[in-house]
Amino acid sequence: MSLRYNCLFLVDSVAALGGTPICMDDVCIFCTEDFFCYTDRATKIGQLISSYLEKKSNLEDHTVHLLFSANRWEMVPLMKQKLEQGISLVVDRYAFSGVAFTSAKPGFSLEWCMNPDMGLPKPDLVIFLQLNPSMAANRGEYGIERYETSAFQRTVQQRFEELMQDSSVNWKVIDAARTIEEVHNDIKLLSEDIISLAENQPVGELWR
Ligand code: FDM
Numbered sequence: 001m002s003l004r005y006n007c008l009f010l011v012d013s014v015a016a017l018g019g020t021p022i023c024m025d026d027v028c029i030f031c032t033e034d035f036f037c038y039t040d041r042a043t044k045i046g047q048l049i050s051s052y053l054e055k056k057s058n059l060e061d062h063t064v065h066l067l068f069s070a071n072r073w074e075m076v077p078l079m080k081q082k083l084e085q086g087i088s089l090v091v092d093r094y095a096f097s098g099v100a101f102t103s104a105k106p107g108f109s110l111e112w113c114m115n116p117d118m119g120l121p122k123p124d125l126v127i128f129l130q131l132n133p134s135m136a137a138n139r140g141e142y143g144i145e146r147y148e149t150s151a152f153q154r155t156v157q158q159r160f161e162e163l164m165q166d167s168s169v170n171w172k173v174i175d176a177a178r179t180i181e182e183v184h185n186d187i188k189l190l191s192e193d194i195i196s197l198a199e200n201q202p203v204g205e206l207w208r
Pocket residue numbers: 038039053068069093094095097098099101102146147148
């Protein structure tokens with residue numbers, strides 16, 4: 001059997017999926033076994049991060065950034081295994097969220113933040129669900145976790161915009177302020193296109 005590589009990642013912007021009004025199950029393009037969600041709170045590293053996000057513990061800013069990255073790296077063997085079986089992956093948040101959120105903190109450059117994620121499987125497509133921070137704030141359960149303040153989310157948005165200047169990454173922006181059906185439709189069309197283009201292509205390495 002020849003190996004087929006497909007790789008598709010989704011990144012949400014500023015809590016565009018917050019409270020899951022548009023959860024990926026609703027979008028329903030792929031079955032859940034092909035869906036990775038970062039932070040993966042089920043692992044030991046994910047539990048440390050989860051406790052930090054829920055404000056039950058404090059972690060030093062560099063430390064938590066490296067934990068977020070480690071949480072992606074620990075899933076790479078499984079991601080690669082699936083890709084080698086020809087399975088397309090959908091990922092809710094990825095290294096781009098990692099960089100955008102940490103670099104929104106004072107004293108963190110984009111470059112420093114990108115370093116630990118260099119070499120991760122590179123997405124064939126990155127979809128940015130654009131939603132302005134005040135609309136995001138109206139979505140379910142917003143404001144409970146760390147980072148969920150409009151001021152911080154505005155800085156995160158600026159960092160995403162800087163990351164989108166990198167033409168080596170296939171960014172597509174979708175207006176997430178519309179209905180679930182409209183957003184679904186756009187994601188579906190972009191996904192179908194990239195899946196046929198990425199077929200038989202080797203998986204690249206992010207930021208290398
Ligand atoms: N977040 C998420 C980061 O700061 N770095 C990361 O690497 C990732 C994957 O964690 F505020 C932030 C983004 C968000 C919070 O994410 C929890 P979810 O997707 O809302 O659970």
